Amino acid sequence: IDTAFRLRRDFAVVKVCTGYVLVLVLFTSDFIATEYLLEGGTVFGASLLVLFGLSVTAWTAAAHQARRGSVEAFNLTFADLIRVWCLAQDMAVGLGRAFWLLELEPEVVDAENPEPFPDMRQGVVFHNVSFSYQAESPILQDVSLTANLGEVIALVGPSGSGKSTLVSMMLRLFDPDAGDIRIDETDLRSIRIEELRRNVAIALQENVLFPVSIEDNLRYAAPDVSDAQLREAARIACADFVDDLPLGYQTELGVGGALLSTGQKQRLSIARALVRNTRVLILDEPTASLDAQTEQRVLSNLKTWAKDKVVFIITHRPSTIRDADRIVFLKSGRVTEAGTHDELLALGGDYHRFVSVEATKDAKDGNR
Ligand SMILES: Nc1ncnc2c1ncn2[C@@H]1O[C@H](COP(=O)(O)OP(=O)(O)O)[C@@H](O)[C@H]1O
C-alpha cells in the first residue's frame, strides 16, 4: 500500500511539473507569435495580444488551483486548461480570418478623376472583352455586344458559359483583362463607382428578403419613392399579388421571405430592382421560378418601361427569349451567335439546338 501511495505521489509531482513546463512552452510560443504579428502592425496582432493576456490569467489561476488541490482535481483542471487553450486557438484563427477580410483592399477602385454617370443616349457596348478569374482559365474571350437604348438583350447559353460574369462586369465587380465596356463613349472604369452602381440595378435568382414589411423590402434601396412608383414597380414585376394579401404592403415577411412562394419572392426582388428606376437593369435568372406566362408578361411590361434604358435578361425560356430585341448566345465564354430570334433560328446552329431542347423541357413542365 505504501509503495502504491508513493507511486501516486510521485506521479502527481511529475504531472504538476509537466503542467508548468507545458504552460511555459505555450507562453513562449504565444509571445513569439504576438511579437511576430505586431511587427506587421495589424489589428490581428493586437487581438492576439489581448487573448494572450486572458490566457495568462486563466493559466495562473489554474496552476494555483492545481498546486493546492488533489491529483484528481488537478486532472480536471488540466483538461479544462487544454480545452480553454484549444478554444483560444479557434478564436484566434476565426478572428484572424475576420480581420484578414476587413483588411482586404478592393481590386476595383475609382479612377483618379472619376466622371459622373453619362447621359446614356446610345447605350452600352462591350468591346472585345476578355476576362479570367484565374490566370490559366479564361472565362470570357473577345466578347463584343451592343445594347442600344430601349433594347432588351437576352443572354443565352449553357450554365457556366460566363453569362453572370459578363453582367457582373456592368457593376464593375470585376474589370476586363482586355477590351472595354462603354456607356456611350465613356469607359466604365472612368465613372465614379458609387455612381455607376447607383445607376445599375440587378435582380438575381436568389435574393435576400428581410423580415420586415413588403413595403420596407421594396423601399430598401430607394427610400424616397412615392407610393404610386412603388405600385407601378410591383405591377411591372407582376407582383400585384401583394394587393390580395389581407395586410397588403404592410404584410410582414418572415426570415428570408418565409410565407411566400419562391415565385412570389422572385417577383418582389424584380420589383425591388425596378423601383430604383436605374438606366441599366440586369435580370440574372430571377424569373426561373415563374411560370412561362408570367415571365413573358414581365418581359412585355419591361419592354414598355425600358424606353430610355438598357435591360439585360438571362433566362432559359425560349418563349421569353424570343421577345427580346436581341439575343446573344454565349458558349464557353465566347459569343457564337447574336441577333433576333428569327435570325438565329435561321442559322440552324447553337441557338436552334438550344430552343429545340428547351422547348421539349417546357412542354414536359406544362404536362406535369
Ligand atoms: N468568383 C469566381 N471565381 C472563380 N471562378 C468563377 C467565379 N464565378 C464563376 N466562376 C467560373 O466562371 C465560369 C462562368 O461562370 P458564370 O459566369 O457564373 O456562368 P453562367 O452564369 O453562364 O452559368 C464557370 O466555370 C464558373 O465556375
Ligand SMILES: [Mg+2]
Ligand atoms: Mg449565372
